[in-house]
Amino acid sequence: MTTRERDRQDVQGVSATRRLEIRLREVLDRRFLAVVVLLGLVVLGGGWVAYNTHVDPGTEETTAVVGSWSEEPELSHQARVQADNPVFETGTVRADRPLYFTRLMPELEGLYAYAYDGSVTDGSLSVEATSYLVIRAVDGEETLWQERERLETTSVDGVEPGAAVPLSFTVNVSELDARIGSIVADLGADPGTTETSVVVKTTASGTIDGKQVANAHEATYSIERNDGSYAVTTETSGLGGGEFTRTVTTERTYGPLRSFGSLAALLFGVGALAWVVHGRRTGTLGPSREELAALELAQERAEYDEWVSRGRIPVGELEGPTIEVESLEDIVDVAIDSDRRVIEDPTAEAYYVADRGAVYVYEPAEFPGADEALPAPADDAEPIEIDPETTLDEPVEAEPEAILDDVESDRARRDSAPAAGSRVAVDGPGADQASLEALFADVETWEDELVTPDANGASSGGDSDSSNAASPPMEPDGGTEPDATDHG
Known part of the structure; x- marks a missing residue:
């Protein structure tokens, strides 16, 4: 598409995109100072953020995890078959079973092993573990009575990570009923619900990776007795552990929005500011009169x-x-x-x-x-000879009839020339349209002076001895004598 075709298309109908472009450029041109200030702020802001992000991000203190530890005790239980029966072989050990038979396996053996581990390289703990047989009567959350018997205890120093501290105990479950009956008989009442358990209390203290640690926890073996059988469940509470941290000073980092957004804002601000200033200087920022006219015509055309x-x-x-x-x-x-x-x-x-x-x-x-442009030369325009040495103050020596003929010819030529968008050809140094029209005005003045009779019936403008003398008749071309009337 040629430039002229594109201009014609713009005049006949401006697309929405081009209409928006023209209006935007008009606003930018009209609000040039405000736009420059705004873009300057964008450049300064983007540059400041980009500098603080990429050149001098600063430092920040963070807490880094350098290690961790946790107590990991193991709880197990078993019972040996002591009575003859057709099902289980005598002397065999039943380990971690959900149910034991009281007559066949009267003694419960508990196995407890304390240990700690984690992402640590060095550690030394002093561990003490003690097991207790606890018999109590409870009513909901309230303990009505309790009896505690110490079973076994162990104490080990310098326990390293991963090392085990074992502790074992034995409880004759078949004797518990008789023991509980004795307590109830001594109390003279059997309130609440009776519970039986073995509790292992463990304390550990020392250093791990140069950090002082200390903790105490409990492991419980709950013994639930039924008619001729019992079941054992285990649980732990209060296990120790944690993380070892230290303060680390690192260079501050930012997300992609700030890292790339600041650079984008800086580049956009610089580019837009350069484009606006260059367009203002070259006159291409604001829309031209042609574009505004095209926009106005397009709006009218749509209306x-x-x-x-x-x-x-x-x-x-x-x-x-x-x-x-x-x-x-x-x-x-x-x-x-x-x-x-x-x-x-x-x-x-x-x-x-x-x-x-x-x-x-x-x-x-x-x-x-x-x-507003100068008219273009007409096709039949003839050059007019103008003597640059002649001024309008000097008398023109010429026959009045010849001057009249020239005036009429010039008038006809001027009337036939295009009224707008054209230019009359004029020869001579410094001649232009303004000088041509000035010449026409002066020639008309000369015509009036030559042909207008005065109060005595004589024409003015000729050489005469007195103002009351009439001018002699003149013979124009063609031999026809003009009709002179004496108005004196």
């Missing part, structure tokens, strides 16, 4: 779209007098009043309305302000 149809009028089809109107609104008014449609001819770049033998036409100015 009156229901009255306008696009078409092409063949050459020679427009007959009758042509009436030019000044705006699209005017020609749409003519179409509305005459109940006609406006024909938009993209080829002729004009709008037409034909009504009653007359043709109304509106031709949008492709370049607004063209009527």
Whole structure:
């Protein structure tokens, strides 16, 4: 698409994108100072954030985990078959079973092994573990009575990570019923619910990776007795452990939004500021008069779209007098009043309305302000010889009839020349349209002085001895004597 075709398309209809572009450039041009200040702030802000992000991000103190430890005791239980029976072989050990038979396996053996471990490289703990047989009666959360018997104890120093501290105990479950019965008999009552368990209390203290640690926890073997059997469940509470941390000073880091966003803001601000300033200096920032005219015409065209149809009028089809109107609104008014449609001819770049033998036409100015340009030379214009040495103050020595003929000829030539957009050819140094029109005005003045009779009936402007003497008749070309009348 050529530039002219693109300009024509803009005049006939501006796309939404181009309309937005023109308005944006108009705002940028009108608010130039505010835009420069705003872009300057964007550049400063983006540069400051980018500098603090990439050049001098600063430091921050963080807490780093350098190690961890945790207590990991193991709880197990078993019972040996002591009585003959047709099911289990005597002497075999039943380990970690959900149910034991009281008559066949009366003694419960508990196995407890304390240990600690973790991501540690060095550690030394002193461990003490003690087991207790606990018999009590409870009513909900309340303990009514309790009896505690110490079973086994062990104590080991210098326990390293991963090393085990074992502790074992034995409880004769078959004797518990008799023991509980004795307690109840001594109390004289059997309130609440009786519970039996073995509790292992463990304390550990020392250093791990140079850090002082200390903890105490409990491991419980709960013994649930039924008619002829018992079951064992285990649980632990209060296990120790934790993380070893230290304060680390590191360079501050930022996310991608700040890292890349600051650079994008800086580059955008610099580029936009350079483009705006360059456009302002070269005059390309704001829209041209042609673009504003195209935008205005496009808006008017959209406003009156229901009255306008696009078409092409063949050459020679427009007959009758042509009436030019000044705006699209005017020609749409003519179409509305005459109940006609406006024909938009993209080829002729004009709008037409034909009504009653007359043709109304509106031709949008492709370049607004063209009527201020100098007129172009006419095809039949002849050069006028102007003596640069002659001034308008000096008398012109010429026959009045010749001057009149020249004046009439110049008038006819000027009337036949195009009124707008044209220029008359004038020869001579420094001659232009202004000097030509000045010449016409002076020649008309000379004409009036030559042909206007004075109060005595004589023409002024000739050589005479007195103001009351009449000028002698002049013989114009063609031999016809002018009719002179004495008004004296």
